[in-house]
Amino acid sequence: MQDLSQTEENYLKAIFKISEGTPTPASTNAISAEVSTSAASVTDMVIRLSKKELVDYKKRKGVRLTSKGLQIATHLIRKHRLWEVFLVEKLSFSWDEVHDIAEQLEHIKSPDLVERLDTYLGHPRFDPHGDPIPDADGKFAFRKQVLLAELTRGEQGIVVGVQDHSTAFLQYLDQLQLILGAQIELLERFVYDESVKIMLNNSREMILSKKVCQNLFIQKQPSLK
Amino acid sequence: MQDLSQTEENYLKAIFKISEGTPTPASTNAISAEVSTSAASVTDMVIRLSKKELVDYKKRKGVRLTSKGLQIATHLIRKHRLWEVFLVEKLSFSWDEVHDIAEQLEHIKSPDLVERLDTYLGHPRFDPHGDPIPDADGKFAFRKQVLLAELTRGEQGIVVGVQDHSTAFLQYLDQLQLILGAQIELLERFVYDESVKIMLNNSREMILSKKVCQNLFIQKQPSLK
DNA sequence: ATTTATTTTTAGATTAGCCTAAATTTGTTA
DNA sequence: TAACAAATTTAGGCTAATCTAAAAATAAAT
Secondary structure, three states, rough: OOOOOOOHHHHHHHHEEEEEEOOOOOHHHHHHHHHHHOOOHHHHHHHHHHHHHOOOOOOOOOOOHHHHHHHHHHHHHHHHHHHHHHHOOOOOOOOOOOOOHHHHHHOOOOOOOHHHHHHHHOOOOOOOOOEEEOOOOOOOOOOOOEEEHHOOOOOOEEEEEOOOOOHHHHHHHHOOOOOOOEEEEEEEOOOOOOOEEEEEEEEHHHHHHHHHHHEEEEEEEOOOO | OOOOOOOHHHHHHHHHHHHHOOOOOOOOOHHHHHHHHHHHHHHHHHHHHOOOOEEEOOOOOOOEEOOHHHHHHHHHHHHHHHOOOOOEEEHOOOOOOHHEEEEEEHOOOOHHHHHHHHOOOOOOOOOOOOOOOOOOOOOOOOOEEEHHHHOOOOOOOEEEOOOOOOOHHHHHHHHHHOOOEEEEEEEOOOOOOOOEEEEEEEEEEHHHHHHOOEEEEEEEEEEOO
């Protein structure tokens, strides 16, 4: 497995991100947006990647990762998320500060480093944003989670992740004390603006906007009543 | 302070390394050897660096770091050595495995990361090879040390560093249990091949070659007799 | 002091990764 | 289905970092 440039690695990650979930190939335009380069450059790079058999590419049909490309992309995500855990747990960064640094650290090449880091961190299965960390074989842990928007009145759960990873959202959640692991009960749903009233950690009521509800992942708990 | 490419950073480090100690500027050839690129490429790069005011360059007179260049080089060394400490202390790598990884890690750009790492590691002043870690202001700790070759019969000291950083040497020292902190007394010096007999940790005698003596740094201790 | 060897620079090319502008293909809508 | 819009590719060019080969300058040696 030849050594890839950081740029190539970033394209693979972008393609992974775009086609995650869907079976449709990633379009040139989508990649262009994801990596912030012109569509022309993307076409260029995609041809190079397909020569290296990292993606399947057919003119004007979009690209799909090959198993080789998928493996590399998954490994990058593993490294990225493990480094995020390190930054938060060991160096006490907050969850909104770590993305850009991990974006650099994920490109470090060393056969041993990742595995040692993983061991050092105690084999964490989720990163500081609640995203699953693939294991050394590329398998993602699965967790049954729903958006807060999907909870019905009276249901309870704990905050396990975010859909929107923006700094603004993460910092806002911090202020609301809606951190990972927080306990939530949905008290009321307002039809008017689709906001909700929740009970946080059995101690405090608060109102959350529709937007927050659509970006917060909850793991349901059996209601105790 | 503009962001430099990894390549540019590597040149600055090479120039620093070459001119460390001496007041003579670094020659094109020396840099060429240090960064493993052709002399022609070095001339090219050196001109670019001088345009950025990171080095002083006069045709055929060699280069010298400007204060700006020196500051960057020193900071790189700080990062490199702190990461080495991390790799050895936290991830249990051995001292001969960490150089290449640290070589990559030193290029990570983040205003906070280094300082947090430094704090996390407890502000170490020396790296796993005994090399001093410059502080945030670029000051190197000084330690009065001599080569084992300079010790005279009966003198005692502890191993504090190495001159030769090669994997082969480091692994050899490991086998001999000549690790950092080991206590040494020079028992005898053999004129024939300039080898020596030492007492290691007050418990074991051994013979060391001239070559070992010339590459091992010792901090002298007052002899207790 | 000439010749020879070494070091350094110049000249000309190459590759990766990017760009803009123009051409082409595909999709949508009247 | 013809016309327009959107997406994609092609063409031509740029910069950073490298190379080799040749020229020029400096240093060493006869």
